[in-house]
Amino acid sequence: xxxxxxxxxxxxxxxxxxxxxHLVALKxxxxxxxxxxxxxxxxxxxxxxxxxxxxxxVRVYFDNAEMIRKESLDGAIVCTPNDVHHPATMLALNxxxxxxxxxxxxxxxxxxxxxxxxxxxxxxxxxxxxxxxGNPCVQQFRKMVADGWLGKPxxxxxxxxxxxxxxxxxxxxxxxxxxxxxxxGDLGSHLIDLxxxxxxxxxxxxxxxxxxxxxxEGTPPDIMRTEDPRAGDRNDDSTAFLAEFKGGAQGxxxxxxxxxxxxxxxxxxVEIYGTEGRLHFxxxxxxxxxxGLKCGSSHWEQFHVPGTTHPAVGxxxxxxxxxxxxxxxxxxxxxxxxxxxxGENEISPNLEDGWKAQCVIDAVIRASAERRWIEV
Numbered sequence: 001x002x003x004x005x006x007x008x009x010x011x012x013x014x015x016x017x018x019x020x021x022h023l024v025a026l027k028x029x030x031x032x033x034x035x036x037x038x039x040x041x042x043x044x045x046x047x048x049x050x051x052x053x054x055x056x057x058v059r060v061y062f063d064n065a066e067m068i069r070k071e072s073l074d075g076a077i078v079c080t081p082n083d084v085h086h087p088a089t090m091l092a093l094n095x096x097x098x099x100x101x102x103x104x105x106x107x108x109x110x111x112x113x114x115x116x117x118x119x120x121x122x123x124x125x126x127x128x129x130x131x132x133x134g135n136p137c138v139q140q141f142r143k144m145v146a147d148g149w150l151g152k153p154x155x156x157x158x159x160x161x162x163x164x165x166x167x168x169x170x171x172x173x174x175x176x177x178x179x180x181x182x183x184x185g186d187l188g189s190h191l192i193d194l195x196x197x198x199x200x201x202x203x204x205x206x207x208x209x210x211x212x213x214x215x216x217e218g219t220p221p222d223i224m225r226t227e228d229p230r231a232g233d234r235n236d237d238s239t240a241f242l243a244e245f246k247g248g249a250q251g252x253x254x255x256x257x258x259x260x261x262x263x264x265x266x267x268x269x270v271e272i273y274g275t276e277g278r279l280h281f282x283x284x285x286x287x288x289x290x291x292g293l294k295c296g297s298s299h300w301e302q303f304h305v306p307g308t309t310h311p312a313v314g315x316x317x318x319x320x321x322x323x324x325x326x327x328x329x330x331x332x333x334x335x336x337x338x339x340x341x342x343g344e345n346e347i348s349p350n351l352e353d354g355w356k357a358q359c360v361i362d363a364v365i366r367a368s369a370e371r372r373w374i375e376v
Contacts, residue, residue: 004031006033007032007341008035008072009032009033009035009077010035011068011077012038012076013039013041013081013084014050014053014054014079019053022318024327024331025331026333026337028327029143029338031341033360034057035058035061035062036067036071037050037060038061038062038063039064040061040065046060048058055177064088064091068095074097074098075100076092076099077099080102081173081178082180083299085102088101092367094118094122097124098340099119100333101128101351101354102128102190103189103193103357104180105128105354105355112358112359115256115355116351122149123345126350126351127333127347128357131323131332132193132323133197133332134325136306136308136324136325137290138288141281141290145199146222150279154250154273154275155272156195156199156251156252156270156271157251157272159253159268159376160268161266163185165237166257170257174235175235175333176233178258181361181365182236182257183237184255187256188253192253193252196353199247199272201245201247205243206242206360206367207241207374209240210365211224211236211237211239212237213227221354227368227369264284268282278292280300285317286312287310287312289302289305289311291303308321308324335347359376
């Protein structure tokens with residue numbers, strides 16, 4: 001891939017997440033030009049808001065294709081609702097643009113596979129924005145597993161919880177027609193990716209139960225299974241699933257919008273038990289840590305991991321404690337921009353990682369609906 005002196009980027013679907021995450025890279029990378037934003041769902045007066053947030057040089061479009069046609073872009077950031085991920089990403093890839101796509105990358109694994117295959121065939125960098133891989137504790141956890149610190153993994157457990165749906169619902173994510181899956185795609189996709197990434201193993205089969213605990217207006221309040229036809233377009237709010245990994249380990253996972261966390265805001269946890277010990281990772285808005293317990297030992301060993309903030313009692317929560325590295329070159333979007341600038345041919349996590357996570361999501365949805373084990 002050829003190097004580029006300046007990398008011209010457009011954003012499809014400006015949102016709070018663009019402002020919090022992607023904008024940092026767009027403002028700090030020395031070789032990037034943030035050119036334009038687009039979405040057919042933008043309010044007519046968004047141009048005023050865009051000038052305040054992004055600067056007067058960033059142009060606003062109400063059509064994604066028009067932005068790509070007029071702006072001579074090198075790459076596009078897709079930060080739309082899930083049902084737009086596939087068409088927006090395919091539009092960008094087929095226009096010769098590198099892409100960052102938010103997770104889950106598509107409404108199903110078939111569409112996700114097409115996205116990954118297209119990026120590969122065209123020699124384009126397609127990044128799936130699994131931001132938590134960059135947590136230094138996650139990086140060390142992965143290395144320790146690969147180095148054999150805990151021996152052969154026997155059990156992989158994980159949870160990713162938030163309670164923010166209790167106070168008013170998760171917006172468009174509550175609708176199956178817009179998101180494909182609710183909490184399972186939103187937070188669960190991260191949990192699936194973390195389990196794959198840290199363990200170095202792949203999901204083999206799953207069984208599951210999805211819960212619809214919050215309802216649309218007029219929906220009978222006795223609906224608890226997401227597959228109940230009375231739920232209509234309403235999505236899952238809580239999903240629990242078991243897994244068998246291809247390497248033989250068993251998996252136990254839970255993700256929920258309706259697990260209130262108080263000041264911690266969100267709670268992300270992965271633990272692996274092996275033949276020689278166990279490793280435990282925890283991240284909340286109060287901080288993150290990694291600790292281990294060797295077989296034969298009675299006490300945890302706490303690992304000092306540079307670049308993270310250890311949780312402390314009474315500490316005021318911060319998004320950046322939960323997602324360390326936002327202002328460093330380890331930032332996913334920053335790395336993607338740098339890869340385009342440097343003419344690199346690979347990026348991680350890529351759209352194939354997004355497809356693999358989507359395969360698990362699809363299997364979990366089917367397992368819950370059919371109430372049986374499903375091969376991934």
